[in-house]
Amino acid sequence: xxxxxxxxxxxxxxxxxxxxxxxxxxxxxxxxxxxxxxxxxxxxxxxxxxxxxxxxxxxxxxxxxxxxxxxxxxxxxxxxxxxxxxxxxxxxxxxxxxxxxxxxxxxxxxxxxxxxxxxxxxxxxxxxxxxxxxxxxxxxxxxxxxxxxxxxxxxxxxxxxxxxxxxxxxxxxxxxxxxxxxxxxxxxxxxxxxxxxxxxxxxxxxxxxxxxxxxxxxxxxxxxxxxxxxxxxxxxxxxxxxxxxxxxxxxxxxxxxxxxxxxxxxxxxxxxxxxxxxxxxxxxxxxxxxxxxxxxxxxxxxxxxxxxxxxxxxxxxxxxxxxxxxxxxxxxxxxxxxxxxxxxxxxxxxxxxxxxxxxxxxxxxxxxxxxxxxxxxxxxxxxxxxxxxxxxxxxxxxxxxxxxxxxxxxxxxxxxxxxxxxxxxxxxxxxxxxxxxxxxxxxxxxxxxxxxxxxxxxxxxxxxxxxxxxxxxxxxxxxxxxxxxxxxxxxxxxxxxxxxxxxxxxx
Amino acid sequence: xxxxxxxxxxxxxxxxxxxxxxxxxxxxxxxxxxxxxxxxxxxxxxxxxxxxxxxxxxxxxxxxxxxxxxxxxxxxxxxxxxxxxxxxxxxxxxxxxxxxxxxxxxxxxxxxxxxxxxxxxxxxxxxxxxxxxxxxxxxxxxxxxxxxxxx
Numbered sequence: 001x002x003x004x005x006x007x008x009x010x011x012x013x014x015x016x017x018x019x020x021x022x023x024x025x026x027x028x029x030x031x032x033x034x035x036x037x038x039x040x041x042x043x044x045x046x047x048x049x050x051x052x053x054x055x056x057x058x059x060x061x062x063x064x065x066x067x068x069x070x071x072x073x074x075x076x077x078x079x080x081x082x083x084x085x086x087x088x089x090x091x092x093x094x095x096x097x098x099x100x101x102x103x104x105x106x107x108x109x110x111x112x113x114x115x116x117x118x119x120x121x122x123x124x125x126x127x128x129x130x131x132x133x134x135x136x137x138x139x140x141x142x143x144x145x146x147x148x149x150x151x152x153x154x155x156x157x158x159x160x161x162x163x164x165x166x167x168x169x170x171x172x173x174x175x176x177x178x179x180x181x182x183x184x185x186x187x188x189x190x191x192x193x194x195x196x197x198x199x200x201x202x203x204x205x206x207x208x209x210x211x212x213x214x215x216x217x218x219x220x221x222x223x224x225x226x227x228x229x230x231x232x233x234x235x236x237x238x239x240x241x242x243x244x245x246x247x248x249x250x251x252x253x254x255x256x257x258x259x260x261x262x263x264x265x266x267x268x269x270x271x272x273x274x275x276x277x278x279x280x281x282x283x284x285x286x287x288x289x290x291x292x293x294x295x296x297x298x299x300x301x302x303x304x305x306x307x308x309x310x311x312x313x314x315x316x317x318x319x320x321x322x323x324x325x326x327x328x329x330x331x332x333x334x335x336x337x338x339x340x341x342x343x344x345x346x347x348x349x350x351x352x353x354x355x356x357x358x359x360x361x362x363x364x365x366x367x368x369x370x371x372x373x374x375x376x377x378x379x380x381x382x383x384x385x386x387x388x389x390x391x392x393x394x395x396x397x398x399x400x401x402x403x404x405x406x407x408x409x410x411x412x413x414x415x416x417x418x419x420x421x422x423x424x425x426x427x428x429x430x431x432x433x434x435x436x437x438x439x440x441x442x443x444x445x446x447x448x449x450x451x452x453x454x455x456x457x458x459x460x461x462x463x464x465x466x467x468x469x470x471x472x473x474x475x476x477x478x479x480x481x482x483x484x485x486x487x488x489x490x491x492x493x494x495x496x497x498x499x500x501x502x503x504x505x506x507x
Numbered sequence: 508x509x510x511x512x513x514x515x516x517x518x519x520x521x522x523x524x525x526x527x528x529x530x531x532x533x534x535x536x537x538x539x540x541x542x543x544x545x546x547x548x549x550x551x552x553x554x555x556x557x558x559x560x561x562x563x564x565x566x567x568x569x570x571x572x573x574x575x576x577x578x579x580x581x582x583x584x585x586x587x588x589x590x591x592x593x594x595x596x597x598x599x600x601x602x603x604x605x606x607x608x609x610x611x612x613x614x615x616x617x618x619x620x621x622x623x624x625x626x627x628x629x630x631x632x633x634x635x636x637x638x639x640x641x642x643x644x645x646x647x648x649x650x651x652x653x654x655x656x657x658x
Contacts, residue, residue, distance in 0.1 A: 054647060165571045171524055171562035174555045178531050181555075185548040190538055192548055193531075216589065223585035223619050391620045392627050398589065398616050399609060399635055402596045407649050415597040419590050426586055431520040432571070449551040461544030490569040 007129060010358025014366050019059050019359065026063035027367045030070020031374055034077070035382050037084045037231075038222040038390060039397070041071035042330050046210035047397065049337055050404035057341035058356045062363040064337055068330055069121060069313045069364065072273065073371045076113040076306055077382060080106055081234045089273040089309040092281045096294065096301030101234040103297055111241030112299060113306040114375040116255055120307035121368045123259040124266060124314035128321075128361060131267075132350070135322035139347035144455035145465050149472035151448045153479045154269045154325045159437035161270030166486035169437045172428075176441025179204055181449065199413040206336040208414045209442055211401045212421025213428075213435050214329070219394045220426050231386055241376060247299050254284050254304035261304075262311025267319060269327035273312035277305035314364060321357060322347060325444065329436035332443045340408075514570045521566035528559030585619045592616035604654040605644060609636040 013019060029048075033039045045064050052060035075086030080097035093113065100109040142150070159169030182193045183203035194200045243251065258280040265276035284304040285294045294301050319327050324345035326332040335345050343353060350357050375382070405414045428435055459465030467473040535556050541547025592615035599608040613635050617628040643649040 165566070167562050167565045167569065168571070171559060171566065174559045174562065175524075175527065177555050178552065178559070181552055185538075188539070188548045190548040192538060192552060193534060216593070220586050220589055223589070223621075224582045226621060389624070389627065391617070391622075391624055392631060394620075395613055395616050395628075395631050396635060398592060399596075399612055399639060402593055402612065403639060403643055403649075406597075406600070406651075407643065407647065410650055412597045412600060415593060415600075419593050419597075422590060422593070423586075427523075431516065433520065445551070445555075449546075452551075453546045456543050456546060461542055463543065487565070494569050 003129065003133070006133075006354065006358045007362065009354070010360075010362035011365075013058065013355050013359030014062070014362040018056065019062050019363060020366065022055070022059040022063040023066050023363050023367050024370055026066020027070035027073075027371050028374065030067040030072075031074035031371065031382055032385055033067065034071035034074020034086045034090075035385050036074075036388070036393070037078050037082065037086050038218070039393070040087050040214075040218060041068045042210075042333065043215040043218045043397075044071070045330060045333050046207065046215050047400050047404055049207050049210070049333065049340075050407050052337060053340065053408065057338065057343055058359050060337060060341065061334065061356065061360055062367075064334055065317070065360060065364070066367045068334075069310065069367065070371055072121075072306075072310045072313050073114060073117050073375050074382065076117070076302070077110060077375075077379065078386065080109045080113070080302075081236060081383065082231050082386065083234075084231070089277055089313075090306075091274070092277045092305040093302050095281070096297050096299075098234070099295070099297030100299075100302070101236055104236075105240075105297065106234060106236030107241045108243060108247070108299075109302055110236075110379055111376060112243050112247070112251070113302055114372060114379075115243070116251065116258070116303045116307045117310040117375075118368055118372050119255055120259050120262055120310035121314050121364070123307075124263045124311040125361065125364050125368070127263050127315060128318050128364075132318050132322040132357075132361075135318065136347040136350045139323050142347070142471065143469075144451045144458065145468060145472045146475075147451040148448060148455050149466055149475035149479070150323065151325060151444050151451065153475040153482075154319075154327065155437070155440060155444055155448070156479045156482050157268065158270040158327060158440050159434070160482055160486040161268070162272075162275070162434060162436065164432065164434055165490075167490070168433045170483075170487075172433055172435070172437040173441035176438035176443075177445030177448070179209065179438070180442040180445035186450075187453065197413070199411060203446075204417060204442075205405070205408060205414050206333070206340075206439075206442065207408055208405050208417040209421050210329075210333050210336070210439060211405055212418040212423075213425040213439065215397065215401050216418060216422035217425030217429055217435070219397060220422070221429055222390065223394065226390065233383070233386055241379075243299065250299050251303035253287075254280070254300045255307050257283055257287075258304040258307030259311045262308030263315040265308070266312035266315030267327075269319065269325075272316060272328045273309040276308040276312040280304040280308035317361075317364075320345070321349060321360075324349065326440065329439045332436075332439045335443060517570035518567045521563045524563030524566065525560050528556050528561075528563055531559060532556035588619035589616055592619070600651060602656070604652045604656070605640055605649075606636040606653050607655065609639045 033044045044067050071087050075090035076093045078084055078086030079090045079093035080101050083094050083098040085091040085094055097109050155173050159173045160166040182200055184191050184201050261280045262276040265271040281304055284300045285291045316327055316331055319325050320331040326335050338345050402415055405418050455465050466476050535549050535552035538549030539547035540549045592612045595615055596608045596612040599611055613632050617623045640653045644653050
C-alpha cells in the first residue's frame, strides 16, 4: 500500500495553496495558448521558463506541466470552430470536428472533446502512478553502460520515429550534441567550440536555444504565412454540450482504444501526442462499420484522437520522471527546468524528491479536473480569445523572449544567441528539418559523453561492455535495428529506382 | 521539373550540413582524441562531426521522397525585422535602459506584420515598456536601469 500512501502525500502537496494556484495558472494559460492557433505549448513553456527561476521547483514544474496538458484541451476548440488546429496535436480533430460545427453540433463537439480528454488524461495518469516508480526502481541498478545504451536508444528513436526523413532527424541530433558540448569539458577543463567567447564557458543556455528554435521561429512562421486577416469563427451554440445515449455508446470503444494508443505512444521516445492522435483516428476508421462517413462529422472521429493525445502528453512523463530521459522537445525543456533548479533528473528522483515527484503527478489530476471545469462551462470565454489580433500578441511574446533570456544570467550575449538560433530555426522550418531532435541532442549529448566515458574507463576501452548486460544489449540492438531499418529504406528505394531507370528514361 | 527543384533545395540543405560537419571535425581534431579507455575532449566531437558530414552526404544522395509540398512563401521582411528588433533591444538595453530598448523593439517588430495596425501599435508602444519595467525592474528586481544612465 506504499503507492496509496504516496498518492495521498502527493495530493497534499498538490493541494497546497501555492501549488494549486500555479496549477490553475498553468492550465488556464495552457488552454489559452491551446485555443490560439500559432502559439504552441512548447514556445509558451520556453517563454515561461525564466519566470520559474523565482519560484519553488515543485510549483514551477507543476505550472509548466499544466501549460503542456492544458494546451491539449484548448487545442481542439480551434480545430472545431476554425478548422485550424490550435496545436499540432489537434490537427486530426479538424477532420470531423469542423464538419460537426458546420452542422450546428459545435457544442456537442466541444463538450465531447473535453470529456474524452479528461478520460484519456486520467487513464495515463493511473498508468504513470503505477509504472513510473517501478521503472525507476529497476533503473536504480543501471550503471554507465546501461545508461549509455538507453540514452543512445532514446536519441535514435526520437529522431527517426517522428516521421519525415530519418537522415535529417539523425543529422539534427548530431548538431544538437555539438551545441550541447560547447563550453569547458568537465573532465579536462579544455574549452570546446567556444570561438573565443568567454560567455560560452558554461555552455549554451538551453533557454536561448529553445526560445530561438521554437519561440522565435514559430512567430516568424506565422508572420510569413499570414496575410494579416483575422480568423473566421464558425457560428455555434452551446445548448447541447453533453453526448446523448447514442453518442455515448458510439464513443465507448474509441475512448478505450484511444487511451491505450495514446499512453503507448507517449511512453515511446519520438512518438508523441501528434502521432498518437493520427494513429487513433486511423484505427477507428479501419475498425468502423461505416469508414466512408469519417470526415463528415462522426463522433468517433473526434473522440479517439482527443483521448489519445491527452493520454500521450501525460504518459510522456513516465520516461522523463523515471529515467531522466525525455522523449520529446517539451519534456526536454521540462528537464531543463528541473536541472536549472539544481534537481538532477533520473531514477533517484522518486526517492530523493518524493514531494516533487508525487506532488507533480497528483497535480495532473487536480489540473485535469480544473480543465474540465474551465472547458465545459467557461468555453465561451476562451472562444472570445480567438478574437485577439496576432499583431498585439507576437510583439509582447518577442519582448518576453528577450527579457526572459536576459534575466537568466543578466547577459546580453544570450539574447544574441537567440537571434542565432532563431535564424537556424527558420532555416530548419523552411528546409523541413525537425527541431525536436536537435534539442534532445543538446540535452542528452553531454549525458551520453559522460556515461560512455565512464563505461569505457571501467571496461578498459572494450566496446563489448555495451553488450555485457541484458538491458544495455537489448537497447543497443534496438538502436542498431532502427538505424538499419530507417536508413536502409531510402537507400534500397534509390537502388531500385536506379535499376528501373533504363526502363523509364523520361521519368 | 518540380521534382528537380525540390531535390536541389534538399541538396543545398545537405551541403550546409556537410560544411558545418567539416568545420566541427576540423575544430575537434584540435582537441585531444585520447583512447577509448580514456576518452579525450576531442573523442565525442570528432565522431559527431564525422557523422554530421556522413548524414549530410546521405541527405544529398537520397533526398526525401518528394510528395507535393506546399512551397513556403519566402517573405524575408518578417525575419529581417524580427531579428533586427531583438538585436536592437540587446544593443540598446544597457546604454539606454529597459524602457527605450523595449520601445525600439515594439516599433521595429510591428512592421514585421503584413498590415500593422497604427492604433494597436501605438498602444503596445505605450503599455509594453511600462509593463516590462513594472514586472522585471520593480517586481523581479532585474539589475538593469529603466531609463538611460544619468536620468
